[in-house]
Amino acid sequence: MKTCIIIIVMLLIVFQCSAQVSVPRENQSALSERSVYGVGFSAGLVSGFGLSFRHHFPYEFSYQLVGGIISVDRNLHYNLSIEAQYDLAHSAATRFFAGGGVGFFYSGESGHNNLSAPLRVGVGIGGEWVNIFSPVHLTGEILFTYFSDGTVLPLPQASVHYYFF
Secondary structure, three states: OHHHHHHHHHHHHHHHHHOOOOOOHHHOOHHHOOOEEEEEEEEEOOOEEEEEEEEEOOOOEEEEEEEEEEEEOOEEEEEEEEEEEEEEEEOOOEEEEEEEEEEEEEEEOOOOOOOOOOEEEEEEEEEEEEOOOOOEEEEEEEEEEEEOOOOEEEEEEEEEEEEEO
16 A cells, blocks of 8 residues: 555656646647547556547547457456546646546356456546657556455556547
8 A cells, every 4th residue: 555655646746747737828738629539458457458449528538448358268358448537737748637437347158257346446546648759648547446346456557549630
């Protein structure tokens, strides 16, 4: 738990150094001016593992859909999730946001889920690093994750998206 608090504090310091709450018009990112769509990959115990679609509306709000499926031997593994993000601060190079999501996970033979906690709900903070020379964005998050068996853990998530500007 102490390690998670240190990571959160370090993320806050990094984002406060490189992001402004009120960004001058010439330094605003393309995410603040129009709707932007992205596709990529996501990995996390709330957002799931697999292909990801993100839609960032003009200014502060975005959502992300993630789905993945794989079959090994007779076992099927899949997950579906949705996540909402609200920008707290952004600049041309970074975006700091609060987010929350819900995911459903399945693992087992047909008709029987072997997971004791297939439903996950998470709330937390994250940041997105924008590569100014290309439309590839990297995202990292720390979400306090509630598992349907009652467990609550602070867990990381990561994703990479290619944005269509």
